[in-house]
Amino acid sequence: MHCEICGGQIEIQANGKGMCTTCGTTYSIEYLRKLLHNNPTQSNHINPINSNDFEIVAGTLKKYRGNSRRVIIPEGVVEIADYVFQNMSYLESIQLPTTLLSIRDNAFSECKSLKEIVIPKNVNSIRWGAFSGCTSLTEITIPNSVTYLGSYVFHECRNLKKVTLSNNIKEIGDGTFENCKSLLNISIPESVEIIKKSAFSSCENLKEVYLPHAVEVPTDGSPFSWCKQLKKVICPSHFPPRIFIGTPWYENKSRELIQNGICPYCEGRLSIFGKKCKTCGKSY
Numbered sequence: 109m110h111c112e113i114c115g116g117q118i119e120i121q122a123n124g125k126g127m128c129t130t131c132g133t134t135y136s137i138e139y140l141r142k143l144l145h146n147n148p149t150q151s152n153h154i155n156p157i158n159s160n161d162f163e164i165v166a167g168t169l170k171k172y173r174g175n176s177r178r179v180i181i182p183e184g185v186v187e188i189a190d191y192v193f194q195n196m197s198y199l200e201s202i203q204l205p206t207t208l209l210s211i212r213d214n215a216f217s218e219c220k221s222l223k224e225i226v227i228p229k230n231v232n233s234i235r236w237g238a239f240s241g242c243t244s245l246t247e248i249t250i251p252n253s254v255t256y257l258g259s260y261v262f263h264e265c266r267n268l269k270k271v272t273l274s275n276n277i278k279e280i281g282d283g284t285f286e287n288c289k290s291l292l293n294i295s296i297p298e299s300v301e302i303i304k305k306s307a308f309s310s311c312e313n314l315k316e317v318y319l320p321h322a323v324e325v326p327t328d329g330s331p332f333s334w335c336k337q338l339k340k341v342i343c344p345s346h347f348p349p350r351i352f353i354g355t356p357w358y359e360n361k362s363r364e365l366i367q368n369g370i371c372p373y374c375e376g377r378l379s380i381f382g383k384k385c386k387t388c389g390k391s392y
Contacts, residue, residue: 111304117207119184132166133347165206172196178219181205188215190235200244204228211238213258220244229253234261243267246290250274259283259304266290273297280331289313296320303351305329316340322347330354331353348375366392 118126126135158265161174167186172179172193180203181188188211191250193199201221204226209302211234216222218241227234227249233256239245247270250257254274259281262268268288273280273295279302285291286309293316294308302324308314314335322345325331332338333354341357349365350373353360369378376387383392 117184119182127166177201177202181208183207186210186233188212190214191217193219195219201225204231206230209233211235213237214240216242227251227254232256234258236260237263246270246381248272250277252276255286257281260286262288264288273300275299278302280304282306283309286310293317296323303331305331306333307331308335309332309354311338314338316342317352319347319351321344321345321348322352325351362392 118128127133133283161172162169162182163171163173164182164185169181169185169188169192175198177198177200179199183205184207185205186207187210188208193202194214194215195218197218197220200221201224202222206228208228208231211231215238217237217239220241220243222242223244223246225245225248229251230253231251232253233347234250234254236258237260238258240260243264243266245265247269247271248262248268252275255276257274257277257280258282262285263283266287266289269290269292271285271291271294275297276299277297278299280300283306285389286306289310289312291311291314294301294314295318296303300323305326306329308331312335315337317332317338317340319341320343329352330350332352335355338352338357340354341352349358349361350354358372365372365380366383371378371385371388371390371391372383374388376385378385378392384390
């Protein structure tokens with residue numbers, strides 16, 4: 109059923125009243141019954157969310173009180189608040205509503221039995237540590253609707269093997285995939301401009317990275333440090349090798365560049381004696 113004020117969707121709340129998820133207008137149950145009587149087809153647009161398991165305020169899921177292994181979050185929820193499902197180790201699967209726009213900090217962190225989750229195509233932001241420590245997750249697809257992917261979102265997802273990233277994110281934050289020890293390869297989208305410190309650190313089985321172009325990286329740490337198996341980097345354009353400091357690929361590339369009198373860190377020229385970079389001052 110649609111709101112008569114703004115046209116948004118009306119949900120049935122736990123108190124039996126209806127509320128517009130867009131503007132917050134409330135409707136008595138008697139009024140809703142009258143609308144349904146006059147237009148029965150509107151019933152398809154009402155989303156009952158009166159389960160005592162969910163505390164939902166103005167479209168935000170604030171708390172989950174249930175203990176089910178498989179959870180279906182009601183349609184009409186637009187945001188999952190901080191820590192809602194944190195440490196629910198019994199949770200195996202969760203169905204997110206198509207109305208969802210945002211997953212906030214640590215919403216599902218340490219859900220160690222969570223094996224599958226599909227991010228709906230309307231979600232635009234996934235915040236700090238949202239799925240960190242979900243050690244049973246093996247695959248995740250970030251839809252193109254997502255423009256913001258926070259730090260440590262999939263940190264310590266040790267069995268995560270396959271990741272498909274949104275083509276509309278500009279930044280991969282600190283530690284986003286750190287310690288994802290089963291990740292085998294990653295394709296960085298064209299849209300990414302910055303990869304922050306430790307974004308893929310300690311992904312011990314990461315063997316291949318596709319980088320569409322040069323990206324900005326921090327000076328205080330490598331995005332790929334301790335990726336012990338990373339020996340293949342595919343990039344159609346020139347990029348600074350220091351992006352991959354701490355990997356076998358960088359070690360091999362460094363030897364090649366130093367032999368040619370080039371600093372592997374900044375690509376400045378090395379002095380003939382002492383192998384010291386004339387630009388950044390590093391010695392080799």
